[in-house]
Structures are given as structure tokens and as C-alpha cells.
Amino acid sequence: MKNIMLRLAFLALLFTGCKEKEGPKNDGPSTPPNIVLFFVDDMGWQDTSVPFWTQRTTYNDLYQTPNMERLAKEGMKFTQAYATAVCSPTRVSLMTGMNAARHRVTNWTLYKDRLQPMETNHKTLAFPEWNVNGLSPVAGIDKSVHATPLPQLLKEAGFYTIHAGKAHFGAIGTPGADPINLGFEVNIAGHAAGAPGSYLGSENFGNGLEKRKVWAVPGLEKYHGKDIFLTEAITQEAKLAMDSALEKRKPFFLYMAHYAVHTPIMADERFVQKYYDKGMDSTEAKYASLVEGMDKSLGDVLDYLDDKKISDNTIILFMSDNGGLSAVARGGERHTHNKPLSSGKGSAHEGGVREPMLVKWPGITKPGSVTDQQLIIEDFYPSILEMAGIKDHKTVQQLDGVSFLPLLSGKSNDDKRPLFWHYPNEWGPSGPGIGASSSTRLGDWKLIYYYKDSSMELFNIKEDIGETKNLMNEQPAKAWELAKILSDYLRKVEAQIPARKDTGEQIPYPDEVLNSYNM
Incomplete structure (x- = not known):
């Protein structure tokens, strides 16, 4: 009898061991979900066949993004999701949960300890010594923000953390330049620079090109000399990294951060001919091919999850880091590529900060649902931690972000919460809303304050999405209300002012300016 019992115990143990080998453990109800954040560079609100407005536009009919359409049908569409107007501030807010006014990485980073030339050469403004060295996971790095990075907390909670694509978190030669130092276990092609040397494998992605060496994409040597586009190479490597996570039977966090659709605007030959055939401007045809190549990558990731039978336990988030490029390097008329939104990248107007956002969480988000509730990029930090089931986490930084998980199940958030943008810097090009500014949105109203001349713009975004009518004179009480809210916030977080x-x-705060006019 004793031998029989031992044999049964052995068979039970053997059966259990075999059962565990059938697949990863991240498909059970008590196991954290996999999380994929599909993050696109410089993609505008209108660079898609998915309409994020109340109606379709000519841009929605121009661009072909069938996989964004697929994700929108399977999940929730956010029509009023915001980032900052340029890349590094957004990426640091994403990784820290802090508003740019607090973390002070208010412009794009590259060289250590160095302000941008357009700032040092400005004729009338002296810009503050902002955190030009970006995000640092360790204390003591000058001109950087010390914070607990999001992937570090995910890694400590047992997630296999994968970085794929553009990093642009810290300046060259600083700890934040390497995603591995931020808690990523895998780094695919990420470094200090925010644009690729080249999108072409035949050009080694910029490696060996003297004029593009600072932008040369690292770590993809296996594709050098081959006829492959950068977007595709990053996607293939990301799939291999997800394979590793499944082999380790660990839930994974994939930060799929494409260089596309950032400049240099280069043709993705897989898709560009159809746009040439339409008679499009050559630059715009190439840009459209970049968009479609990015969308193809999204489809490849979605197909991978389906093929591995892990879609039901994987959350997909789709977001862009700033508004679509329009002031420079594009074909056609400047400042029109995001219409009906005004302006584009680098601008405090809606075209510079409003982003296409989608979320699919099986069992939580209702397929084909839409919300017009407002949120901002720092909200991703607490939201992803909550998705991962991480509670009572400790960070060295104070968080500004608020979880948007209630929105995913159809609930409303606090519409009395103001959103803030702070850009005490100079981007370079000119155009509507471009320049050193701070702004806030509360409900339907938005106030922008420009440091160069202390002028202000007040818009009712619900009634005037194109920001065509400045209501400062018609609505002095509302202007004063928002100026006070903005000024109080800037003082509270000790925001840097030109x-x-x-x-x-120092340039006065907006409420001080209005006080001087007795408004």
C-alpha cells in the first residue's frame, strides 16, 4: 500500500510538472497581465484612419492604419489625451509620473550639461538652467531629475521589462541614457538621441555616416547592410524578446517606442508607392509610408499575442509623445497637418499636445467604446502600476499623475482637475502657439501664457477646437480664474521661469500681469 501511495504521488508530481511546461503562467486570473505600451514618435492626432474627432476628415481618409482601426474596435478610444509639445519632457513624465514643471526636463535632451543653441542665442529671454541631462535613476547627477523609473518598479514586481526603439531619457554620458539603468532588462536600439541616423538597414541605420553619427541607432548590427526598414527590425527584435519572457514564464512589459514617424522623413518602400500613385507631394508620401509602417508593426504585435494565445491576458496601450510635425520638414502648407487642430509639434496649441490614444484591456474596456474625458501623459505611470497590481509602491519623487483606470470601465473622472503644461524654453521654429509658454486646461477652457511678451490666449476648446478666437477680452473672469490656477501651480512646484x-x-506670473491691468 505504501508503494502504491508513493507511486501515485510521483505520478501526480510528474503530471503537474508536465502541465507547467504547456505554456507561461501569465494566463491565469491571479497572474498579472502582460502590458504593451505602443508609443509612437511625433505622431499627430490626425495621422491615422481612425477619427479622433466627431467626424472624419481628409487626413483620416489619406492615412492607412488598419491595425489602429482594429485596436479601436477591440478597445477604447480617447479623444482628449494629452502629452507635452516635445519629446523628452513627455518621456520623462511617462517614466516618472511627474509633470514637466516639476521634473524640469522641459526641452529635448542630447548633450550633457548643454543648453540648446536656440536658447542661448535668444534675443530677449534668458532661459533657466533646466534639467538638460534628463532622467536619472541615481542621485547626485547634476542638472537631472532623480526619480524611481516606472520599469524599475515593474521589474521588482516580477515583470520581464523590454525596451524597444527610441529612449531619449537622458543626455549622452549620463546613467539615464541607457534604458537598462532605468529597470529595463532588455534594450533594443535605445540610447540618448531622439532620432535615427537612418531608417535603412542598407545604411546601417546611420552607423558609419559621419554627419549622422550622434543619431546612429545602436545594437542592430545583425541587420546592417540588409534591405530592411528600422521599424521592421525593431519589431522583429521585440517579438524575440517577448519569446524570452514566455520562456521564463514571466509577465512582460513591452515598451514599444518606435523612432517612426520622426524625421528624417524617409520612404518605407513597402508602402510608399501607393501614395506616390495618388499624386501626393513626395515628402508627404514618404511620411504616409512611415505611418503605415508603424501601423504594420502594431498589427504584428497584435498578431503575435493572438498566435501565442495570450491576447486575453495582455493590455495594449497606444499613445504618441507629442503633436504631429508641421512647422518644418513637411510638404505642403506649414501648421496645417493636424487640422482642425491648430499648429503642431512644439506648440502649446492643441496640434502640439493632443494625441491619438487607444487602450484595450480584455474584460475591462468595452469594444468600440469612446471617452472624451481628459488625461495627460503623467497619468500613465500610476495607471500602469495599477494595471500591474502593484500597490504600496515607494518612489523618491512626488507623483502628479492620476490613474485613468476608472475611465476604462466607462466611469467619469474629475472634470474639475486642471491639466498643466510648462515649456520655459525655445524650440526654434515659429508658428501659432510656438515659444516659451505655460498653459492650463480646466473643463472646456484653456489659457496659454507666453513669456516673450506676457501675452495670453483664452480658448473654449469645446466650441473652438481650432483655437481661432482669443476670448481674453470677452471673458475676463474666466481668464483671471485660469491665470490664478496656473500661477498658483507654477509657484507650488517651484517651476522655472525665464x-x-x-x-x-524674472518674467512675471500670469496673475501678476492681469493684476497690473486690473482685470
């Missing part, structure tokens, strides 16, 4: 170059005096 100064006058001739006198060295």
Missing part, C-alpha cells in the same frame, strides 16, 4: 535678458528680472 528672465529678461537685458535686466535679468
